[in-house]
Amino acid sequence: MNFKDFIKEKMILIIGTILAISSIEILLLAYHISLLVRLYCIIIVLLVVALAILIEYKRKKEFYNQLIKNIEDLREKYLISEVTKTPNFIEGKILKEVLQDTGKSMLENVNYYKNIQEDYKEYIELWIHEVKIPIAASKLIIENNKNEITKSIDEELDKVENYTEQALFYARSNAVEKDYIINKTNLKDVVNGAILKNKSILLNEKISIELTNLQQEEIYTDSKWAIFIINQIIQNAIKYSKKNDKKIEISSREKNDKVILYIKDNGIGIKNGEITRVFERGFTGENGRIIGQKSTGIGLYLCKKLCDKLGLGIELNSEKNEGTEVRIIFPKNSYTNF
Amino acid sequence: MAQKILIVEDDKKIRKELETFLNKNGFIAKGLEKFNNTVQDILNENADLVLLDINLPYTDGEFICKEIRKKSDVPIIMVTSRDNEIDELMSLYAGADQYVTKPYNIQILLVKINGLLKRNRKLEKEIQKINCDGFELNIAERVIEKDDKKIELTKNEYSILYYLAKNKGKVVSRDEIMDYLWESEEFIDDNTLSVNIKRLRNKLEELGLTDKIETRRGQGYLLV
Numbered sequence: 001m002n003f004k005d006f007i008k009e010k011m012i013l014i015i016g017t018i019l020a021i022s023s024i025e026i027l028l029l030a031y032h033i034s035l036l037v038r039l040y041c042i043i044i045v046l047l048v049v050a051l052a053i054l055i056e057y058k059r060k061k062e063f064y065n066q067l068i069k070n071i072e073d074l075r076e077k078y079l080i081s082e083v084t085k086t087p088n089f090i091e092g093k094i095l096k097e098v099l100q101d102t103g104k105s106m107l108e109n110v111n112y113y114k115n116i117q118e119d120y121k122e123y124i125e126l127w128i129h130e131v132k133i134p135i136a137a138s139k140l141i142i143e144n145n146k147n148e149i150t151k152s153i154d155e156e157l158d159k160v161e162n163y164t165e166q167a168l169f170y171a172r173s174n175a176v177e178k179d180y181i182i183n184k185t186n187l188k189d190v191v192n193g194a195i196l197k198n199k200s201i202l203l204n205e206k207i208s209i210e211l212t213n214l215q216q217e218e219i220y221t222d223s224k225w226a227i228f229i230i231n232q233i234i235q236n237a238i239k240y241s242k243k244n245d246k247k248i249e250i251s252s253r254e255k256n257d258k259v260i261l262y263i264k265d266n267g268i269g270i271k272n273g274e275i276t277r278v279f280e281r282g283f284t285g286e287n288g289r290i291i292g293q294k295s296t297g298i299g300l301y302l303c304k305k306l307c308d309k310l311g312l313g314i315e316l317n318s319e320k321n322e323g324t325e326v327r328i329i330f331p332k333n334s335y336t337n338f
Numbered sequence: 339m340a341q342k343i344l345i346v347e348d349d350k351k352i353r354k355e356l357e358t359f360l361n362k363n364g365f366i367a368k369g370l371e372k373f374n375n376t377v378q379d380i381l382n383e384n385a386d387l388v389l390l391d392i393n394l395p396y397t398d399g400e401f402i403c404k405e406i407r408k409k410s411d412v413p414i415i416m417v418t419s420r421d422n423e424i425d426e427l428m429s430l431y432a433g434a435d436q437y438v439t440k441p442y443n444i445q446i447l448l449v450k451i452n453g454l455l456k457r458n459r460k461l462e463k464e465i466q467k468i469n470c471d472g473f474e475l476n477i478a479e480r481v482i483e484k485d486d487k488k489i490e491l492t493k494n495e496y497s498i499l500y501y502l503a504k505n506k507g508k509v510v511s512r513d514e515i516m517d518y519l520w521e522s523e524e525f526i527d528d529n530t531l532s533v534n535i536k537r538l539r540n541k542l543e544e545l546g547l548t549d550k551i552e553t554r555r556g557q558g559y560l561l562v
Contacts, residue, residue, distance in 0.1 A: 132419040133349055136441035140355030143444045144362070151513075161441060181423050192523045196443060199520050203513070209525035224421070 001064045006057050017049045056089075063087040078103055124171040128164050135161055155200045162197065162235060169228050170302055176309040180222035187217035187259060187330070191250055194230035201238055207246040217252050217259050219330035221310060226330075229306055229314075230263065232299045233326045237265035239295075240287055240324070257332045258313075264325040270318035278316055279304040341455055344385035345369040346376065346402070347417065348394050356389070363448060373397075377405040385412060387455055390434070392418040392425065400432040407433035413454040417442070445521040468503045470561065472547050475503050484545040491541070494534050497522055502551065502561040511558035535559065 007014075021042055028038050063085075070083050081099035086092075138157055142150040172179055191214055195202070202209065219226075237248045249264045270278060274285040281301040288295030300316075307314040313329030343365045347353045353369040360367035370379055373395045380388060380402070388406070392399035403414055416434040418425060426437050436450050468475040473484040480496045481488045491499065501518045502510060512531060519526055526534070535551065542550050552560045 129419040132440045133352070136419070137349060137351040137355060139441050140352060140359060140444065144355055144358045179422050179424075195525055196446075196520065196523075199517070202525075203516055203520070206528060208527040208530075211525065224423075 001061050003057065006060070007053075010053055013049065013053070017045065021045055059087070059089055060092070063089075063092050078106055121171050124167060128168045128171075131164055135164070151200065151204070155204055158198065158200050162231070165228065166232070166298065166302065169225075169306070170298065173302060173305050173309070176225070176306065180225055180310065182220055182222055185219055185221055185223045185226070187219050187252055187261065188214040190219075190223050190226045191230060191261070193223070193227040194234055197227075197231050198234055198238060205238065205241070205246060207238060207241060207248060210247065210249045212249070212251040214250070214252055217254065219259050219332065221312065221330055225306055225310055226312075229303045229312075229328065230261070232303050233263050236299060237263065237267060237324070240267040241265065242267055254332070259330045259332050261328045261330065262325060263328070264323060266323040269320045269322050269324055271320050275316060275318055279314075340364055340366050341386040342366045342368065342383070343451065344380060344383045344388045346380060346388060346394065346399075347391045348373060359444060365451075376402050380406055381409060387413045387415070387451060389415050389417055392416060392420065392429065400428055403429065403432040403434050413457075415447075415450060415454065443521075445517070449521070468500075470503050470506065470550075472550070473542070473545060475499055482541065482545065484547070487545055489541050489544060491538075494519065494524055494526060494530070495538050495541070497524060498531070498534055499538055502559060506561050509554050509557050509560045514558070
């Protein structure tokens with residue numbers, strides 16, 4: 001708040017005062033009052049009005065400057081009413097009350113949606129746990145009645161299972177910190193876990209798996225989440241494979257306190273300009289459109305999000321028609337900051 | 339003697355299919371039908387192992403597990419469709435020996451069952467060798483033996499022969515062998531399987547055993 005603007009606001013008062021003084025002066029002049037008294041009248045009125053304006057200016061300046069400074073400093077700007085002192089003039093008091101009311105109402109509104117979202121998330125989790133029971137039952141029925149037909153159903157069921165799992169992890173992805181335990185884990189077990197989830201389809205599609213150098217690598221991570229992430233990448237390798245000689249090579253290398261897991265396929269690859277966008281939510285790109293695969297644009301997005309939350313790195317390299325390589329970088333010691 | 343496995347699972351279909359599957363795999367499986375007095379019923383059954391679902395009517399699995407542990411050391415595998423860390427910790431804390439989540443991989447479940455049962459009968463002597471009519475498969479050393487001659491097997495060859503020997507006299511399909519190898523975390527492909535079978539035959543011939551592994555066209559292999 002600067003003084004000029006404030007004075008402009010006070011123009012009516014100032015003009016009124018000048019008018020009042022002038023009329024008094026004219027009146028006093030008509031009665032032949034001495035000059036000294038006339039001057040006195042002018043000075044005293046001007047002095048009182050000026051003083052009143054200055055005091056008001058000081059008060060308001062203090063309050064509003066503090067308010068502006070607060071709003072600039074605050075990250076959660078909706079908390080402004082909480083950090084504002086109650087001023088000792090009426091407009092300020094009204095302003096603060098209004099701010100408080102809007103803040104409260106906004107918070108209620110936000111909470112309303114938060115609750116809806118929380119309810120929905122709970123429902124999704126519950127639903128997924130429910131749907132797992134018929135999946136488990138179907139899998140057992142298939143196990144007890146093995147033939148070409150059930151084998152093919154089994155493959156489809158694996159897909160259902162994978163999609164359900166993706167939904168579960170998506171629902172949880174915003175609160176990873178509530179549901180993970182970092183443990184010393186063997187990288188080979190994690191990779192094997194992810195491969196086994198795709199056993200039927202890998203065997204049926206005749207995709208060969210090559211594992212190298214995975215024996216001794218120990219990593220610090222939550223194995224359930226890590227299996228999920230690797231599983232998504234293997235599923236992509238399966239989805240975007242070529243017709244013949246399908247292969248997925250998985251290897252690892254140690255590098256300064258880190259273990260890098262390489263998952264490389266010889267599939268259709270990704271167009272050069274699209275590589276930087278593959279981790280975006282909903283991005284399906286040329287492969288999603290042309291080849292007619294069921295791309296959702298969720299898999300890699302979720303991988304990236306979970307990796308970020310778990311303190312893992314994820315990178316992707318690809319060449320059109322040559323294949324894709326995904327690297328996941330695990331910390332090797334337990335002192336990594338999450 | 340076949341060992342008894344008690345299935346405590348309220349989903350009727352899963353219970354029946356599990357029974358069938360476990361019976362097929364050489365166990366005596368029995369499913370609990372009523373759940374109003376589960377703890378006592380489980381103890382009365384005197385099973386060698388209990389598969390216990392967490393979500394049950396009347397009382398939940400964790401409570402039942404705790405109650406059983408007060409009276410019995412029977413191996414318990416907790417089964418659940420909830421897969422969060424808290425549930426896993428709670429189950430293990432309640433005294434369960436293992437924890438699997440639905441939909442479970444049935445072969446892995448089988449491995450876990452066998453593992454627990456083996457641990458529980460420490461006194462029984464471990465089988466070291468499988469006799470295969472004309473030669474022996476040494477499990478500890480992963481070699482085939484005939485008289486004084488020994489021939490070493492690679493990991494894949496051993497796994498294949500072990501599976502054939504376990505199903506001796508039965509025709510085993512290529513798919514089944516592949517399945518078994520994958521579950522043992524050997525992710526081999528079709529060609530590798532053919533190559534390994536060929537090598538196995540060669541090694542058996544070195545011991546003077548010909549035509550031990552027969553090929554049944556369109557069906558699979560058979561160890562005679």
